[in-house]
Amino acid sequence: MKEKVLSVFKEKYGDGGDIRLYFAPGRVNLIGEHTDYNGGHVFPCALTIGTYGAARKREDRKIRFYSMNFRDLGVIETSLDELTPDKKAGWTNYPKGVMWAFRGRGYEMDCGLDVVIYGDIPNGSGLSSSASLEVLTGTMLKDLYGFPVSMVEIAQIGQYSENNFNGCNCGIMDQFASAMGKKDHAIFLDTNTLQYEYAPVKLEDAKIVITNSKVKHSLVDSAYNDRRNECERALADLKKVTDISALGDLTEEAFEAHKDAIQEEVCRKRAKHAVYENQRTIHAEAALKEGNVEQFGKYMNQSHISLRDDYEVSCEEIDVLVDLAWSVPGVIGSRITGGGFGGCTVSIVKNDAVDTFIDTVKKGYKDKCHKTAEFYVVEVGDGAHRLA
Incomplete structure (x- = not known):
């Protein structure tokens, strides 16, 4: 899949430069539903399906997005000076919201970027395609711009942006699972304190x-x-x-x-x-x-x-x-x-x-x-x- 994403990136934006590839998983919650915003425990695990992204920094302040899932929308263009919610912006409000939230924490992007996204999480399935996209964006920004944030902070930034930029009053679970997942383990997370431990998912038969x-x-x-x-x-x-x-x-x-x-x-x-x-x-x-x-x-x-x-x-x-x-x-x-x-x-x-x-x-x-x-x-x- 990463080869397909890279190929589409070169087709849309041209070859050359420092093109980087990323992945953020969707999640399934085994138990602990609607407890995450009530100071309770959740028990999610990251999946091997999720959101892939390719990105490369630009020399100006433009941001260009293209989704392989919504090809008919074409390349959607904005800039670092237009990080405000906009219904016409559709799915790009999620990565824009994360960029806005990074800025609010004092992490200023010094240039724009080109992005191609592909997700294999079914839309509207409840497997956290939005959180996966938010965490993917945070992981990109951390790596491309050298922002000194932890993966837990990336989860918190994703939640904050979804609450305050996208208008959904969600808890921390989805972003935390996507950022902090571990192969063959579920995450036992106390959402009140963010203390967590990994529990092996041993389903032998x-x-x-x-x-x-x-x-x-x-x-x-x-x-x-x-x-x-x-x-x-x-x-x-x-x-x-x-x-x-x-x-x-x-x-x-x-x-x-x-x-x-x-x-x-x-x-x-x-x-x-x-x-x-x-x-x-x-x-x-x-x-x-x-x-x-x-x-x-x-x-x-x-x-x-x-x-x-x-x-x-x-x-x-x-x-x-x-x-x-x-x-x-x-x-x-x-x-x-x-x-x-x-x-x-x-x-x-x-x-x-x-x-x-x-x-x-x-x-x-x-x-x-x-x-x-x-x-x-x-x-x-x-x-x-x-x-x-």
Whole structure:
């Protein structure tokens, strides 16, 4: 793939000069959904699919972008003097936002650049194509301009730009997983402190299978931000009766003892999910460390029910996919993954059941929802880096 990206770069911008290649992965979250902005734990892993980029510095202040995924848009041109959000700029608002955020931290690009992008993450799938593009941009800037930032800072800059430039109030998980991924490991991350550890993903007789519902979603919409606001209102009520800084500080028992302080029923449901999902994630990581994959799967199933009923970020198509998965012998666990409102499910499936799983779910989904699901048997890969 990197050869294709390099070839297109030379075709669009010409050969010669210091052309550099980069990759930033997408991610799948095994468990711990909508906990990252509630001071809880998440458990994502980087994938071997993601976003490739080629870049070369210019001698003027122009920035030129070209996406192999949106060829009909052609080369989109802007400059270092035009780093403002613009609906007409489309996908380029994501890399522009990262450049804007670098500038806000005092890292000034002294010249423009030419960029070619190619992503093999399906658009709208919930596997973090936007975070992958943000982290790719940060990795490019760090390398090309010699900015002294760590990969954790690149994740933080990506989140900041998506919050403040693109208008999506997302947490840190997606960018952190893309920046800090490690092959064959998931990241057990405390989003309140950014303390993290790597946990080996040892599935000796099973595979991770992602099922794409082909229902597209956009996180830059009211539903995602509504959930965050509802959690904030719940937290404000709880702070009146208990000394906490985030919903992730509560155990299930503490939540049950104080939940009546939450004035609105909808906020109570959202907070319940955030608290219980955080504790599930802590227990699930421990189960995986102990090699108890079956117990890990049970936590995945509980997570989906909570996301469906208490957090209400699932949808009919996703629930059909999960119900079908649960009906297949050899499926250890299955749940929605990502922000919700469509996108993908993640399932752990025993090796000898993978073909049956795909056949059964594909047929059942087509019959019930009249859509054709896509399936990816994925591997866990490394975080963002420059390619040789």
